[in-house]
Amino acid sequence: xxxxxxxxxxxxxxxxxxxxxxxxxxxxxxxxxxxxxxxxxxxxxxxxxxxxxxxxxxxxxxxxxxxxxxxxxxxxxxxxxxxxxxxxxxxxxxxxxxxxxxxxxxxxxxxxxxxxxxxxxxxxxxxxxxxxxxxxxxxxxxxxxxxxxxxxxxxxxxxxxxxxxxxxxxxxxxxxxxxxxxxxxxxxxxxxxxxxxxxxxxxxxxxxxxxxxxxxxxxxxxxxxxxxxxxxxxxxxxxxxxxxxxxxxxxxxxxxxxxxxxxxxxxxxxxxxxxxxxxxxxxxxxxxxxxxxxxxxxxxxxxxxxxxxxxxxxxxxxxxxxxxxxxxxxxxxxxxxxxxxxxxxxxxxxxxxxxxxxxxxxxxxxxxxxxxxxxxxxxxxxxxxxxxxxxxxxxxxxxxxxxxxxxxxxxxxxxxxxxxxxxxxxxxxxxxxxxxxxxxxxxxxxxxxxxxxxxxxxxxxxxxxxxxxxxxxxxxxxxxxxxxxxxxxxxx
Amino acid sequence: xxxxxxxxxxxxxxxxxxxxxxxxxxxxxxxxxxxxxxxxxxxxxxxxxxxxxxxxxxxxxxxxxxxxxxxxxxxxxxxxxxxxxxxxxxxxxxxxxxxxxxxxxxxxxxxxxxxxxxxxxxxxxxxxxxxxxxxxxxxxxxxxxxxxxxxxxxxxxxxxxxxxxxxxxxxxxxxxxxxxxxxxxxxxxxxxxxxxxxxxxxxxxxxxxxxxxxxxxxxxxxxxxxxxxxxxxxxxxxxxxxxxxxxxxxxxxxxxxxxxxxxxxxxxxxxxxxxxxxxxxxxxxxxxxxxxxxxxxxxxxxxxxxxxxxxxxxxxxxxxxxxxxxxxxxxxxxxxxxxxxxxxxxxxxxxxxxxxxxxxxxxxxxxxxxxxxxxxxxxxxxxxxxxxxxxxxxxxxxxxxxxxxxxxxxxxxxxxxxxxxxxxxxxxxxxxxxxxxxxxxxxxxxxxxxxxxxxxxxxxxxxxxxxxxxxxxxxxxxxxxxxxxxxxxx
Numbered sequence: 001x002x003x004x005x006x007x008x009x010x011x012x013x014x015x016x017x018x019x020x021x022x023x024x025x026x027x028x029x030x031x032x033x034x035x036x037x038x039x040x041x042x043x044x045x046x047x048x049x050x051x052x053x054x055x056x057x058x059x060x061x062x063x064x065x066x067x068x069x070x071x072x073x074x075x076x077x078x079x080x081x082x083x084x085x086x087x088x089x090x091x092x093x094x095x096x097x098x099x100x101x102x103x104x105x106x107x108x109x110x111x112x113x114x115x116x117x118x119x120x121x122x123x124x125x126x127x128x129x130x131x132x133x134x135x136x137x138x139x140x141x142x143x144x145x146x147x148x149x150x151x152x153x154x155x156x157x158x159x160x161x162x163x164x165x166x167x168x169x170x171x172x173x174x175x176x177x178x179x180x181x182x183x184x185x186x187x188x189x190x191x192x193x194x195x196x197x198x199x200x201x202x203x204x205x206x207x208x209x210x211x212x213x214x215x216x217x218x219x220x221x222x223x224x225x226x227x228x229x230x231x232x233x234x235x236x237x238x239x240x241x242x243x244x245x246x247x248x249x250x251x252x253x254x255x256x257x258x259x260x261x262x263x264x265x266x267x268x269x270x271x272x273x274x275x276x277x278x279x280x281x282x283x284x285x286x287x288x289x290x291x292x293x294x295x296x297x298x299x300x301x302x303x304x305x306x307x308x309x310x311x312x313x314x315x316x317x318x319x320x321x322x323x324x325x326x327x328x329x330x331x332x333x334x335x336x337x338x339x340x341x342x343x344x345x346x347x348x349x350x351x352x353x354x355x356x357x358x359x360x361x362x363x364x365x366x367x368x369x370x371x372x373x374x375x376x377x378x379x380x381x382x383x384x385x386x387x388x389x390x391x392x393x394x395x396x397x398x399x400x401x402x403x404x405x406x407x408x409x410x411x412x413x414x415x416x417x418x419x420x421x422x423x424x425x426x427x428x429x430x431x432x433x434x435x436x437x438x439x440x441x442x443x444x445x446x447x448x449x450x451x452x453x454x455x456x457x458x459x460x461x462x463x464x465x466x467x468x469x470x471x472x473x474x475x476x477x478x479x480x481x482x483x484x485x486x487x488x489x490x491x492x
Numbered sequence: 493x494x495x496x497x498x499x500x501x502x503x504x505x506x507x508x509x510x511x512x513x514x515x516x517x518x519x520x521x522x523x524x525x526x527x528x529x530x531x532x533x534x535x536x537x538x539x540x541x542x543x544x545x546x547x548x549x550x551x552x553x554x555x556x557x558x559x560x561x562x563x564x565x566x567x568x569x570x571x572x573x574x575x576x577x578x579x580x581x582x583x584x585x586x587x588x589x590x591x592x593x594x595x596x597x598x599x600x601x602x603x604x605x606x607x608x609x610x611x612x613x614x615x616x617x618x619x620x621x622x623x624x625x626x627x628x629x630x631x632x633x634x635x636x637x638x639x640x641x642x643x644x645x646x647x648x649x650x651x652x653x654x655x656x657x658x659x660x661x662x663x664x665x666x667x668x669x670x671x672x673x674x675x676x677x678x679x680x681x682x683x684x685x686x687x688x689x690x691x692x693x694x695x696x697x698x699x700x701x702x703x704x705x706x707x708x709x710x711x712x713x714x715x716x717x718x719x720x721x722x723x724x725x726x727x728x729x730x731x732x733x734x735x736x737x738x739x740x741x742x743x744x745x746x747x748x749x750x751x752x753x754x755x756x757x758x759x760x761x762x763x764x765x766x767x768x769x770x771x772x773x774x775x776x777x778x779x780x781x782x783x784x785x786x787x788x789x790x791x792x793x794x795x796x797x798x799x800x801x802x803x804x805x806x807x808x809x810x811x812x813x814x815x816x817x818x819x820x821x822x823x824x825x826x827x828x829x830x831x832x833x834x835x836x837x838x839x840x841x842x843x844x845x846x847x848x849x850x851x852x853x854x855x856x857x858x859x860x861x862x863x864x865x866x867x868x869x870x871x872x873x874x875x876x877x878x879x880x881x882x883x884x885x886x887x888x889x890x891x892x893x894x895x896x897x898x899x900x901x902x903x904x905x906x907x908x909x910x911x912x913x914x915x916x917x918x919x920x921x922x923x924x925x926x927x928x929x930x931x932x933x934x935x936x937x938x939x940x941x942x943x944x945x946x947x948x949x950x951x952x953x954x955x956x957x958x959x960x961x962x963x964x965x966x967x968x969x970x971x972x973x974x975x976x977x978x979x980x981x982x
Contacts, residue, residue, distance in 0.1 A: 075962025076882050077889075116855075127877075138885070142876035142956075149875065152915070156923040164919060171915060175875075176908035183904060186889050 005068035006053050007082040007133045010046060010092070014125040017042030021119055032114035036103065039118040043099040043125060050096040057089055059478055062486035064135060064198060077195050078138040086483030090335055090476060091132045091255075091262050094342045097465075098254045099125050105350050105458050106247035109357060113157060120150035121247075128255055132262065137185050137195045140266075144259060145178050151256065154248040155240060166236075166243035173236040174226055181223030181263075184216045188271060197266070202273050217275050220267055221283075228260030230320060231290040234313045241309035242362075246353030249305065253312050254346035258338045261319045265334075269326065269487055276324055280410070283324040288417040290317035295424035299431070304352045304362045307432055308345060311388060314421055315341045315396075321418060322403035325410050331484045332477050333402025339476060340395030340469055344387040347462030351381045354455055355436070358448045364432070369441035370448060377451040378437045380459040387466040389429035390422055395469035499550040499557050502541035502565060503605050509533030510598035517591030527580045530594040531573055534601070538569035541605075549611050553673050556611040558979075560813075560972030564738050565605055567817060568731055571824055572601055578828050578944040579723055586721045588633040596633070597727065600626035604735035608742070613662045613672040613696075616739065620658070620703075624651050627732060630724040631716055639845075643719030650712040654702035661695025664688045677747040690755040693748060697760065700743075704736040704794045705787075707767035717787040718845060725783055726827030729790050730820040737797055737816045744804040745976045761802040766902050768795030773906035776913045782830065782846045785913060786823070789872065792910055793819050799903065800887040803894050810973040811886035814965055818883050819872070825948045826868035829861050832941055848917065853926030862921045864945055867952050873914040874907060879955035 017038055024034050058065060064083035073080035084092060103121065110117050127150070130143035148171055155167040189195040192204060205213055226233045237257075241249050268276050276283075291314050298310035315337065322334030354377065355370070356362055371378040383394070390396035400422060408415040451459070469476060497504050513530050541562055549556045576594065583590040603623030610616035628651065632644025666672055668688035698709065705713040717725045748757060772792015779785035793815075800812035830846055833854070855862035871880035884907070891899050955961050 072959045073957050075956065075959065076886060076965065078882075078956070080957070142881070145876045145881075149870065152918075153922060156919060164923070167919075168912065168915065172908055172912060175911050176904075179904045179907050182885075183888065183892065183900060186885070186892050190889065190893060 005066070005082075006049060006056070007066050007084065008068050008070075010049050010053070010096070010129055010133070011082070011126055013042055013046045013049060014122045014129070018119060018122045018126070021115060021122065024115065028114075032111070035115050035118045036107065036110075039122055040100060040103045042122065043096070043103055046125065046129075047096040047100055050092055053084070054089065054093060057084070057086075057479065059086070060482060062086075062482040067135070074136070074139070077189060078142065079136050079196070080139065081135045081196065082133040083135045083198075084133055086480040087262065087265055087335060087487075088132045089479055090339055091258055092129060094258065094339050095125065095128050095132065095255050098250065098342065098346055101346070101458055101461055102247050102250050102254075104454060105250060105353070106245070107454060109246065109353070110158065116153070117158060120153050121251075124150040124154075124251060128259070131259055135197045137189060137197060137200075137267075140197075140263075141178070141182055141185060144263070145175070147256065147259070148174060151248065151252065154251075155244045158245040158248070160243040160245075162239075163243040166239045169236045170240040173233070177223040177226035177233075180219040184219035184223075185267075187212075187216060197270070200270055202270060205272050205274055213272065213275055217268070217272050217279065220263075220272075224260045224264045224268070225286075225320075226260070227263065228257055228316050228320065229313065230316070231286045231293065231313075234290065234294070237313060238306050238309040241312075241349075242303060242305050246349055246356070249349040249353075250346040253308070253349060254342040257312065257316060258342055261316070261323065261334065261338050264320070264323050265331065265487070269323065269331075273326060273488070277326060280324050280326075283320055284407070284411065284414045287317040287321040287324075288414055290314060290320075291418055291421040292424065295421055295428060298428040299424070301428075302364050304355075304364060304432065304436070305349070307364075307428060308348045308352065311425070311428065312341065312345050314425070315345075317421070318400055318403045318418065321407055321414070322399070325403070325406040326488055327406045327409065328481070328484050328488060329402050330406030331487065332480050333399050333406060335399075335480055335484075336395070336469065336473055336476050337399025337403060340387065340399050340466070343462055343465045343469070344384055344396060347384045347459060347466070348388060350455075350458055350462070351377075351384060354451060355448065359444045361444060364435045366444040367436040367442055368439040368445060369437070370445055371437045372441055373445060373448045374450045376456055377459070380456065380463050381437070382433060383463045383466060384459070385429050385433045387470070389425040393467070393470045395466045395473070398470060398473040498544050499546060499548075499555060500609075501544040502537040502569070503602050503609075505533060505540050506537040506569075506598055506605070507602050509537070510595050510602070513591065513598065514595045517589075517595065523584075523590050524580075526591045527576065527583075527594060530598060531576055531580075534569055534573045534576065534598065537601075538566050538573065541565040541569065549675070553675060554612040554615045555606075555609050556674075557609060558972070558975060559968070560742075560976050561609050561738075563968050563972050564608055564734065564813075567820075568601065568604060568734060571820060572597065572727075572731060574944055575726065575824055575828065578940055579726075579831050581940070582831050583723065586634060586723065587636060588721060593630070593633055593723065596626045596629045600630065600727070601731070604731065607735050608738050610739075610742075611674045613665070613674075617655075617658065617662070620739075621655065623732070623735065624655070624703075627651075627724075627728065630727065631720040633724060634721050637719075637721075639719035640721060643716045646712055646719075647716045650702070654699040654709075657695045657702075658699035661692045661699065664692030664695070668692065674743075674747045677750075679750070686754055689751060693751055693755055693757065694760065696743070697740075697748075697757065700736060700740055701764055704733060704740070704797075705791055706764040706794055706798060707771045707791060710768070710771070710791050713791070714784050714787050718781055718783045722783065722827065722831050722846070725786075726824060726831065729786060729827070730823040733790070733794065733823075734816050734820045737794075737801075737812065740801055741809050741812065741973070742976065744801055745806075745809060745973070746979075749804055749977075757804075758802050761798050762896070762899060765795045765798035765802060766899060768792060768798065769902050769906040771795070773909040776910070777916075779913075780848050782848055782851070782917070785848070785917075786826070789910065789913070790823075792906065793872070795906075796884065796887055796903070799899055800890055803890070805890070805894075806970075806974050806977045807893075808887070808890040809977070810965070810970045811883060811890050813969050813973060815883035815887060817969075818879055821948065821951065822868050822871050822880060825945070825952070826865060826872075828941075828944065829864045829868065833858065833861055848920055851917070851920050852924045853921070855922045856926055860945075864949060865921060866918050867949060869914045869917050871952050873911050875911070877953070877956065879952050879961070882956045882961075 067083035069081040127143045127147040134140045294310045294313035298307050301307040319334045322330040387394040387396040390400045545562045603619050606619030628648040631647045632640050634640040702709040768791050776785045776788040800808040871878035874880050874884040
């Protein structure tokens, strides 16, 4: 193992980007060009470093790797200590992979206040990565919360018409959940005597009275459920997606939602394995409702972005089912599903944006016959749609089948309901494709041109990722196996 | 000779320096020189407070000096110096005489320093009155503005009422114990009329809660804070608040700590805290004036502070001290930014006020000011990674340890709700289009403004993570508070 603190470097690179961007001056046009170049390069550099981390990662180990601590940094319970295991490695890879793609995706579309936009993007990358790599719970919380600020600005400044309402709802919803989470963290830290995750064990649960354990579980659960989001608290998501600019949507669906799932694995399964098992039925009911209800909602949407947003809620239902099944297959499946959904939904939001920029409408009724004006674009989009509906050999299939298998072992009833999602997904997915891409060329679509090389490249990257994970999911599960085995074995 | 004034050297320098400034001003010296002299005097006082510090009680046990009081004194003097340094150039546009303003500010500081060091209820009263009289003057400094006069009179009448309560309470305490010294009071508690004790203590606390504008004693605050000229409002909402909180901390850790068998102050303080938190979360939402909004939000912040104070435990008091110091710095930063933004054209008779709408789209014209304000407001809201998060964290931790779950629930809800109006300001500044009524940003961020804002911004953004703050908290604040608590226990 190399002793070099790669994870700290990972956090520093976008930070360097931020500093450089902050000092770029000049005419507006010039600033825009320079700023986005700097952003692209620093996010690419981050991606390269994360690739090094990936290749140096020892899959046989189950403990945290690349641990780096700076004792001087921090205070009041918060200490700078970073490290990754299989779960966080995948999330880090997803983040660093999506970031340059998102920068390229917004290459031409961001005209106004470019400097602030790219500052927000880079700040977001630092915060997200920080949340995924921190081992100190309070440090995790700080990053977890801080993500909201750039997201707030991204939605608020570059968003759609109803953006003000959407961003308030987004921010206050998630903040309320997070404060509850913080209280629970503080309590656990106080009882455990440390905020270091390496010192938190599953035996913690046994030392608590039933009432307190319940309260802590629910406080954490509400925070995570809002973030991921689960059924009764999902209402901020479609709104935020519709109003957010396309790039922010890509990040929101691609990475931010995964923070909820990540936190569930990281904290709930670590601290409360027994209670989570006991309360599995609640999570399962909510997840199944999310899968069926959100799928049906997605079906009736007329706005393409809303459709994709509701499909996200449905897909996150599989994630929560898989996580709380607490079996190796289930958690692996949930992780694969998260990564796959990150790629697919980001790709779909990009697809919607490409169309939107040319027709200025996201209404399904405006579209039709795109395939005859933009064939290459349509083919690539089709693969993404296939991923969305979970066709075998795409990444969407792998996660769903693993989760369903795991749940079948546990309680067949829930699995039967969960499987209906597999039927509902093609209904909304294919009907989206049919209405937009097939049929007569609608009047609004005539001016749509075949996508540029850059756009095809972005879509191509997504398609490759979808295919790769779909055909060879071991690339993800190999990294996960040891971590998950250790996790369901109940911590150290 | 020097040994005689050594404990009180800072107050001494400040007071006679203030007189000197007054003289210089009377002989029509240049404003710049007067302000410069004032600045030097305040800095000298802070140096004196730090270097001539000796532990112990002096002047027949009226005046105490320990690590904690010195810490607070140096902090307050430095904040005041920074405030005068950065706003000196902008005082012209307020229709008051900068020299008078400076003198009043200095006398006010003398009062606050005396309050902090008081070891006797009469000493505390003198300090409070010196501070309050200067504050009334500061509020009505703009002679031709009817709003400022209203603010001054309101502040004066209601403040006097609070003083009356204080005196009544103190005389009851005297009647019960026969002493007014902090150190003797606790030991006298046994065997005397309990109701005198209880009423006396409550009245003293109430008069302090009035000064801190805790619900339900807060109704004077909005009009006073809004009507007073902005520099005075800045001082009221930062330095004065610190003074009040520190006196509360000293009383609760000192003489009142032993009175717990007589009266349970915890409940009184917790009620005030919860009500203030609720008020501070809901009422600012409807405000259209920034000064008014900050006043109501300040009520909520004091609620947080009271939450930490209620149990009078060392860790809670330390967390509270950090909270109020952080809040003071943040408030000063926000107010400096607001003062430097203001436009000259506001006519003299009009309300010296900044409406929320006048900040519309300020990020497009003055991005640096907008950034400073945004950092300040988000830090007040307690959003990580800014420094305002940490004291909130500590107080939350303290409340959690005391297992006070109702208070905890209130904190959680109010924190989330109060985020709304802070976000509203951010939205106005960053997202709205530039308004036609915008206050013309006459001042660019450069020179001394830059000099002040840069360290403040650094403090707010990375302050929670550098070891320096951690050391400051652990070694200075915690140790100071522990010493306070232990002194009494002896």
